[in-house]
Amino acid sequence: MFEQLIARLNAQRAAHAAQIEALRTEGTALAAREVMTDDEQARSLAIVTELAQARSALAEVDTQLAAVRAEQEADQRSTEQAQERHSTAADAPLARVGAEPRTYTRENDRRGMEFARDVVLQFMRNDAGANERLARHMSEERVERERAGHPLVERAGGTANFSGLVVPQYLVDEFAPLARAGRPFADACRHHDLPETGMTVNIGKVTTGSTVDDQAAEHAAASETDIDDTLLTINVATASGAQTVSRQGVERGVGVEDTIVQDLFGAWAMNLDSKLLNKATIGxxxxxxxxxxxxxxxxxxxxxxxxxxxxxxxxAALLNVMLGDTIAVMHSRRWYWLQTQLSSTWPLFGQPGVAAQLAGENFGERYGAGFRGVLPNGTPVIVDNNVATNLGAGTNQDEIYFGAQSENHLWEDPNAPVLIKAEQSQAKKLDIDLVVYGYYAYTATRRAHAQKISGTGLVAPTF
Incomplete structure (x- = not known):
């Protein structure tokens, strides 16, 4: 199965690569002409859009290939270890992921109500059923994480008493990208797995490079400058949020846990993305x-x-380390304002399925679904409503950012938000606190390159 899928993806990759090469050749030929006809100029602009789409399609195929190959390796490992027993610190039952349904799934607990309820019930009265389901869930997570090459790391004293629980990944996927302003920019960053220990991460940075110069004369010394580098140290941040639920809400309410899970995960995603854009010093x-x-x-x-x-x-800042992955990040109000603008008698931005004399293109994607379109020079656009709109002297300006995806480094715990736990800090009020937290680190300054457009020209637009 994997071999056939990899073969098909390789064929798709070859087709996209051939398309990109053909478009480059055609574009180079048009650019070499001293004078272009209107049709040739229109074709030249269309090539820019087609190139961006082809590169995006190629990148998507590469991502799929990497995922399939990783799954193939994981499947091979799991076949060898199919009968290995994985238990919790309390000796939880064996989890046979794939052989039987998961304890909490999108099908049987789509909104996370049962998961959140079991967390609270186990904490409130050590409910036997909740204990068993949570133990089985943690065992299943261990199997899945090891298959994916990300073994589960026990943190903060372990999970024997369920002081911390790994959140089912489908719930993170369900709520994190969709709720509130989401994390469009964070999803476009260059991702790394956060190290298992420590409150800093390091990344290398060359500060002095080698030199080459013409030799002064035969036998003269070659130009030589000692290369020097340094470690850029980035602090690991701890993000957390809590929600208080009453015992009455848990024991007699309907759908209370649904609201808690959705709100906490939505807040987690929005906070992370907003910090990458707006946090003091590093934003x-x-x-x-x-x-x-x-x-x-x-x-x-x-x-x-x-x-x-x-x-x-x-x-210009990145030169030969530039990977061709520059993106623009802007607020949705700026993106839609751009589409209201006209150039002569033509819209400045074309719409899906509409051929016109255009400068850029809107892909017509929903919020948080990746690139929304391309600018006139082919730069893909991320629309992110975590971009501040209260900037400038009039507190009504937003900004437009430019940066390379490969130089926006984001370290996340592979399972973040990793833990959810119940703390009975307000027993006299019959209240229970649910807490979600995790760790991340971010930098865009390994190579100083990011740009932003700001000023009075970016005040709140009118439509």
Whole structure:
């Protein structure tokens, strides 16, 4: 099965690569002409869009290939260890993932109500049924994590008494990307697994490079400068949130846990994404080089050179380490405002399935579903409503960011938000606190490159 799937994906990859090469050849030929006809100019613009789409499709196939190969390796390992017993610290029953249904699944507990209820019931009265289900769930998680190459790490004194529980991954997938403003930018960053221990992570950074120069004369010494590097140390942050539920709500309420799970996970995702953009010292708004756009009557025609300037500055900063993965990040109000603008008698941004004389393209995707479109130079756009809209002297401006995906580094615990636990801190009030927390680290400054467009030209748009 895996071999056939890999063969099909390799065939798709070859087709996309061939398409990219053909588009590059065609674009180069058109660019070499001193004068282009209107049709040739329109085709040249269309090539930019088609290239962006082809590269995106190629990247998606590469991601699928990596996932299939990883699953193939995991399947081979699990076949060899199919009968191995995995138990909790309290000697939980054997979990045979794949041979029988998971304890908590999208089908039997889509909103996480039973999971959250079992957490509370186990804590409140050591309920035997809840104990057994949670123990089985933790055993299943151990099997799954080891298959995926991410063994479960016991933290904060272990899980024998269920002081901490790994949240079912489908619940994280269900709520984290969709609730509130979500994490569009965080999902576009370069991801690393957070180390199992320590409150800092390190990444190498060359500070002095080698030199090469013409030899002064025969037998003269070659140019030589000692290469030097340093470790960039990034602090690990702890993000946490809590929700208080009454015993009455748990014991007599209907759907209370549903609200708790959804709200906590949505808040987790939004906080992470917002910190990457707005946090003091490390947030993109604080590390990016400003490109000021000043205007009393903003138009997309005025903004256009600034957009190109942002992408150009990123490339100039990264030079030969540039992977061609520059992205733009903006608030949804800015993205939709751009689509209201006209260039002569044509829309500045084309719409799905509509051929026109256009400069960029809107892919028509929903919020949080990846790239929303491309700018006139082919730069993909991430729409993220965690971009602040209260900036500037009038507290009504937003910003547009440019940066390379490969140089926005995000370390996350592979299972984050890892733990959910109950703490009875308000027993006299018959209240129970549910807490979710986890760890992350982020930097965009290993190579200073990020740019931002800001100024009075980005005040709240009118439609």
């Amino acid at each position: 993109l708004t604080n590390v990016a080089t400003a490109i000021t756009y000043t205007s009393g009557a903003p138009t997309a025609t005025e903004l256009y050179p600034k957009l190109i300037g942002g992408a150009a500055a990123v490339e």
